[in-house]
Amino acid sequence: MSLRVRELDEAVVRRLANALGVRGATARCLMGRGVAEPGTAKAYLEPRLGGLRKPDGLAGFALAVERIAEAVVRGEQIGIFGDYDVDGVTTAALLGTFLRSVGPAVSPIVKVARRDAGYGFGEADAAGFAAQGCRVVITGDCGTSDLVAVAAARAAGMDVIVVDHHTVPAAGVRHPATVLVNPFRHDSTFPFRGLASVGLAFYLVAAIRTRLDERGWFRAVAKPDVRDLLDLVALGTIADLVPLQGENRILARAGLAQLVAKPRPGVLALLRSSGLLDSERTPTVRIDEKAIAWKLAPRLNAPGRLGDADPSLRLLLADATEADACAAVLEEANTTRRGLQDRVLEDALGMLDGKDPGPAVVVSGRGWPAGVVGIVAAKLVDLYARPAFVIAVDPETGTGRGSARTAGGIDLYRALGACEPLLAKWGGHAAAAGLTIDEAHIDALREQLGAAVTAQGGVGAVDDACDAEVLLEEVDERLCAELGTLAPFGQGNEAPSLVTRGVVVTTSRRVGDGSHLKLEVEHRGAVRGGILFGFGDAETPAPGARLDLAFTPVASSWQGRRRVELEVSSLLPSC
Numbered sequence: 001m002s003l004r005v006r007e008l009d010e011a012v013v014r015r016l017a018n019a020l021g022v023r024g025a026t027a028r029c030l031m032g033r034g035v036a037e038p039g040t041a042k043a044y045l046e047p048r049l050g051g052l053r054k055p056d057g058l059a060g061f062a063l064a065v066e067r068i069a070e071a072v073v074r075g076e077q078i079g080i081f082g083d084y085d086v087d088g089v090t091t092a093a094l095l096g097t098f099l100r101s102v103g104p105a106v107s108p109i110v111k112v113a114r115r116d117a118g119y120g121f122g123e124a125d126a127a128g129f130a131a132q133g134c135r136v137v138i139t140g141d142c143g144t145s146d147l148v149a150v151a152a153a154r155a156a157g158m159d160v161i162v163v164d165h166h167t168v169p170a171a172g173v174r175h176p177a178t179v180l181v182n183p184f185r186h187d188s189t190f191p192f193r194g195l196a197s198v199g200l201a202f203y204l205v206a207a208i209r210t211r212l213d214e215r216g217w218f219r220a221v222a223k224p225d226v227r228d229l230l231d232l233v234a235l236g237t238i239a240d241l242v243p244l245q246g247e248n249r250i251l252a253r254a255g256l257a258q259l260v261a262k263p264r265p266g267v268l269a270l271l272r273s274s275g276l277l278d279s280e281r282t283p284t285v286r287i288d289e290k291a292i293a294w295k296l297a298p299r300l301n302a303p304g305r306l307g308d309a310d311p312s313l314r315l316l317l318a319d320a321t322e323a324d325a326c327a328a329v330l331e332e333a334n335t336t337r338r339g340l341q342d343r344v345l346e347d348a349l350g351m352l353d354g355k356d357p358g359p360a361v362v363v364s365g366r367g368w369p370a371g372v373v374g375i376v377a378a379k380l381v382d383l384y385a386r387p388a389f390v391i392a393v394d395p396e397t398g399t400g401r402g403s404a405r406t407a408g409g410i411d412l413y414r415a416l417g418a419c420e421p422l423l424a425k426w427g428g429h430a431a432a433a434g435l436t437i438d439e440a441h442i443d444a445l446r447e448q449l450g451a452a453v454t455a456q457g458g459v460g461a462v463d464d465a466c467d468a469e470v471l472l473e474e475v476d477e478r479l480c481a482e483l484g485t486l487a488p489f490g491q492g493n494e495a496p497s498l499v500t501r502g503v504v505v506t507t508s509r510r511v512g513d514g515s516h517l518k519l520e521v522e523h524r525g526a527v528r529g530g531i532l533f534g535f536g537d538a539e540t541p542a543p544g545a546r547l548d549l550a551f552t553p554v555a556s557s558w559q560g561r562r563r564v565e566l567e568v569s570s571l572l573p574s575c
Contacts (some may be wrong), residue, residue, distance in 0.1 A: 003499045003550050006032055006465040024481040025468035029496045031218045032467045042402040045485040047250040055203045057189035060179040064161045069211040072106055079134035081121055083141040084113040084304030086297050090236035091140030091197045093316035094229050098205040099226035112172040112309040115371050118309040119434050126153035134158055143195035144182055145170055145427035163200050167413045167429050192246040196235030199251050231259040231267055237287050239297035243492030252488045260287050266315040269323035274329050289369050289488035302333035305371030312476045341372040343380055359453040361388040362446040364400055368392035374403035398439040406431045408459030419445055465499040466550050473526035480555035501548040502574045506540050530566035546574040
């Protein structure tokens with residue numbers, strides 16, 4: 001077994017590297033992401049908001065813009081409803097912040113879902129908005145599958161605008177919303193379908209601002225800068241695991257810059273409470289997509305996982321006097337969430353007992369808190385490398401609420417669609433989905449999901465080819481800076497993977513809970529430190545061992561000193 005490097009046309013690699021003035025490894029990484037022409041590469045390395053494509057092909061978009069602008073001008077009461085995850089909460093916060101900024105007369109009612117009330121927009125939510133005199137309701141990150149509740153809102157005399165990115169019902173099913181803005185609509189021609197709901201909302205408010213400007217609204221009211229909302233876009237986009245390609249990469253890159261340079265009070269408080277900023281407002285680590293995924297998103301998700309996402313919404317809408325108290329509530333919720341998650345994961349692993357779970361992992365437990373099943377599903381995907389479905393059963397009603405995460409290219413929406421007769425409710429998209437089911441049907445679901453995954457060809461082989469081979473001495477700050485221009489990294493834009501061969505271990509030790517490996521390696525006088533997370537039970541390499549490493553290089557600062565480290569993903573004895 002050896003570490004494999006992707007085969008590319010070396011003449012094209014050299015031509016691209018020379019045109020851009022970058023290392024061959026950087027050019028190889030670009031080509032591995034489908035970027036081979038110098039002009040295209042320059043735009044890729046310097047993504048700008050001006051590169052966002054116009055939303056002309058988004059079906060229903062123009063109607064949504066016109067109806068919301070009309071509501072602002074008429075002074076109609078607007079309701080905003082977001083789902084309870086980070087994408088839903090940031091969508092609600094973005095829409096609410098924008099509408100409040102267009103004038104003191106605009107005061108939208110902003111709410112988010114409660115997990116104990118069920119997924120998405122419900123009939124009770126519709127009735128609540130109607131009772132508060134809303135004429136327009138905008139749903140964010142939900143509404144596509146909530147046909148009954150949307151119909152109830154329409155029957156109560158409200159126009160409903162759904163802003164969502166979950167898979168739409170089959171062609172021919174008429175949606176009851178006044179307008180459905182969803183890139184997965186069958187008649188949508190917008191070339192990028194991967195936008196999170198918060199990205200769609202950003203497009204929407206930018207167009208509403210333009211429409212209000214055309215109508216003379218800002219002659220008496222200051223015109224808001226929608227770029228101030230980009231920190232919310234980065235949080236929701238990165239947390240929702242949508243592909244960081246196309247428009248998403250542009251929005252996430254700009255949003256990260258906004259989040260670092262000018263975070264809103266609630267985000268600033270969250271950066272401090274999570275340890276990403278010290279008391280002097282100095283970053284303790286690089287604030288990037290990993291910081292969002294590992295630090296900020298879990299805290300923003302925690303209240304919703306425990307039942308009510310309103311504390312997260314209040315944090316994102318908070319002013320400087322409220323922000324620290326709001327962040328403390330999220331910190332406490334996150335601690336509780338971790339304890340519940342660990343218990344459910346332990347129970348699930350005990351049920352599986354190390355056995356082969358078949359084409360899909362399907363586990364259920366009575367009394368499990370429904371809010372953590374999505375995280376547990378993601379961890380089971382990591383452990384078993386196949387789709388995972390984790391279902392929390394209410395012991396009083398026998399109703400199971402589950403979450404699913406995918407692996408190996410399996411389309412979860414398709415898989416659940418094949419099991420529809422067994423399900424009370426289901427929705428989501430290819431990579432993540434949710435379901436409601438009677439406990440009596442779970443065994444049958446396990447069997448049918450296995451068949452549905454198998455019918456899709458099973459979990460496909462992962463392309464494990466690395467981007468480039470380098471000498472250890474080439475792994476320096478310049479290379480880190482060049483590769484950093486490919487960020488942010490995530491789904492569909494994975495971090496660069498490099499190979500270096502024949503390095504000699506000088507020191508090695510277990511760190512953390514003993515499952516991580518810290519090592520230092522040397523080759524031809526160059527010395528670099530590295531870490532491999534989740535090293536497991538493998539034998540610790542002894543000093544003097546010769547290894548081939550696959551890794552991502554990272555530049556960091558510690559106590560004022562700059563250094564380059566290797567985030568190792570794989571190691572093998574050198575041949």
